[in-house]
Amino acid sequence: MNAAPLHLGAERVMLDPAGVLHWPAQKLLCVADLHLEKASAFARAGYFLPPYDTRETLARLALLIRCYGPKRLVFLGDSFHDAEGAARLSSTDRAALLKLLEGLEPIWVLGNHDPAPPCDLPGEAFAEWRQGPITFRHIPSPFSRQAPPEIAGHLHPKATAPTRAGGISRPCFVANPRRVVMPAFGAFTGGLCVTDPAIARLFPQGGRAFLLGEERLYSFPLAPRTLPVHMRSPEAS
Numbered sequence: 001m002n003a004a005p006l007h008l009g010a011e012r013v014m015l016d017p018a019g020v021l022h023w024p025a026q027k028l029l030c031v032a033d034l035h036l037e038k039a040s041a042f043a044r045a046g047y048f049l050p051p052y053d054t055r056e057t058l059a060r061l062a063l064l065i066r067c068y069g070p071k072r073l074v075f076l077g078d079s080f081h082d083a084e085g086a087a088r089l090s091s092t093d094r095a096a097l098l099k100l101l102e103g104l105e106p107i108w109v110l111g112n113h114d115p116a117p118p119c120d121l122p123g124e125a126f127a128e129w130r131q132g133p134i135t136f137r138h139i140p141s142p143f144s145r146q147a148p149p150e151i152a153g154h155l156h157p158k159a160t161a162p163t164r165a166g167g168i169s170r171p172c173f174v175a176n177p178r179r180v181v182m183p184a185f186g187a188f189t190g191g192l193c194v195t196d197p198a199i200a201r202l203f204p205q206g207g208r209a210f211l212l213g214e215e216r217l218y219s220f221p222l223a224p225r226t227l228p229v230h231m232r233s234p235e236a237s
Contacts, residue, residue, distance in 0.1 A: 002017070002215060002216045002217075003015060003016045003017070003022060003217075004210060004216075004217045004219065006175055006180070007177060008134060008149045008151070008175075008177065008178070008179075008180060009133050009134065009148070009149035009177065009178065010133065011023065011025065011132065011133065011134060011149070012024070012025070013151075013180070015173050015175070015180075015210050015217060016064065017212050017213050017214070017215060017216055017217050018060065018064055018212070019031070019171060019173075019182070019183045019184075019185045019212055020061075020064050020068075020185065021151060021173075021180065021182060022068050022070070023131075023134075026072065026131060026132070027069075027070050027071040027072060028070055028071070028072045028073075028074060028131065029064065029065065029068050029070035029072070029073050029074070030073075030074040030076055030136065030151060030182070031061060031064075031073070031074070031075060031076065031182075031185045032075075032076035032077065032078070032138075032152075032153030032154075032182035032183070032184060032185060033076070033077070033078045033079075033111075033153045033154070033156060033182070033183075033184035033185060033186055033189055034057050034061075034075065034078070034079045034080070034185050034186045035053075035057075035078055035079075035080070035081045035113065035184070035186035035188060035189050036053070036054045036057060036058075036079060036080045036081065036085055036086075036089070036093075036186070037053075037054055037080055037081050037082070037085035037086075037088045037089065038053055038081035038085075038186065038188045038189075039051045039052070039053045039054075039188060040054075040085075040088045041081045041082050041085065041088075049188075052187075053186065053187045053188035054089065054090075054093045055092075055093055055096070056187040057185065057186050057187045057188075058093060058096045058097055058100060059096075060185075060187070061100060061185070062096070062099075062100045065100060065104070070104065071104065071105060072104065072105040072106075072107060073101070073104045073105070073106050073107070074107045074109065074129065074136055075106065075107065075108050075109060076109050076111075076136060076137075076138060076151065076152065076153040076182060077109045077110060077111025077112070077113075077114070077137075077138025077139075077153055077154065078111035078112065078113040078114060078138065078153065078154070079108060079111070079114055079118065080113065080114045080118060081113055081114075082113055082114065083113075083114060083115065083116050085114065085118075086118035086119050086120070086121060087119055097121070098121075098122075101121070101122055101123070105123070106121070106122055106123025106124075107123060107124060107125075107126065107129050107136070108121075108123050108124065108125040108126070109125075109126055109127075109128060109129055109136055109137060109138055110125055110126070110127055110138065111138040111139075111153070111154065112138065112139070112154070133148055133149055134148070134149045134150065134151060135148055135149070135150045135151075136150070136151050136152075137150060137151075137152050138152065138153055138154050139152065139154045140152035140154065140155065140179065140181055140202050142201075142202075143201060143202055143203075143204055147178065147179075149177075149178050149179065150178070150179050150180075151179075151180045151182065152179070152180070152181055152182065153181070153182045153184070154181075155181055155192050155198060155199055156171070156183065156184040156189055156190060156191045156192050157171065157172050157173070157174045157181055157183060157191065157192060157193075157194050157199055157209070158170060158171050158172055158183070158191030158192065158193060158194070159172045159174075159193065159194045159209040159211055159220075160193070161211055161218055161220065168211075169191075170211045170212050170213070170218075171183035171184060171191055171211075171212050172194065172209045172210055172211045172212060173209070173210040173217070174194055174199060174202075174203065174207055174208070174209055174210075174222070175207055175208055175210065176203060176205070176206065176207035176208070179202065179203070179207075181199065181202065183212060194209050194222060200222075200225050201225075203222055203225075204224060204225055205224050206221060206222050206223055206224040206225075207221075207222045208220065208221055208222060209222055
């Protein structure tokens with residue numbers, strides 16, 4: 001796969017078409033919104049779905065870890081679909097996750113779906129975590145010209161690219177030189193269009209969408225937007 005370089009502040013990170021972010025200088029791999037055990041959560045509510053989302057998500061992540069060989073793995077929140085998700089892992093999937101984490105320093109950033117650290121799994125948990133100049137958090141911070149660079153998840157961005165056969169909608173990164181919003185990595189996750197106000201207000205000065213492809217990213221600019229007064233931060237006014 002061909003990862004795309006991006007300068008975030010003064011740091012160079014790589015956006016991978018599989019939906020992970022690699023920071024080579026820190027030997028760090030970042031992934032957001034796995035929502036492990038989402039199907040089992042639905043099953044508890046009476047909606048029975050194929051129970052393979054966790055297995056597929058972990059298998060994809062294991063391949064990327066072998067590819068990049070990171071020393072630190074940052075989970076950017078909503079790693080599990082709910083607070084009991086880690087406890088519902090099957091013995092097979094728990095073993096696969098523990099094997100995946102062997103030799104790594106896992107960082108669990110807490111999300112709104114998993115507000116407590118996962119039980120009996122290695123690593124440290126943080127409400128947000130900072131490495132050098134970059135802050136890793138689950139929910140993006142409001143727009144500010146003075147804010148330090150950040151990498152966030154939560155919003156599951158997607159975008160639609162025009163083709164001769166019609167528009168193709170795919171998960172995407174949304175980025176500018178101060179912020180990256182990660183796509184959801186989980187096998188069983190939806191998406192929010194980049195034109196939605198929840199995403200647009202984070203990028204009032206514009207940015208770029210990087211659609212996930214099989215072997216590469218497809219990038220296009222996002223135009224600056226004039227937001228309604230009630231949605232603007234003081235710095236944007």
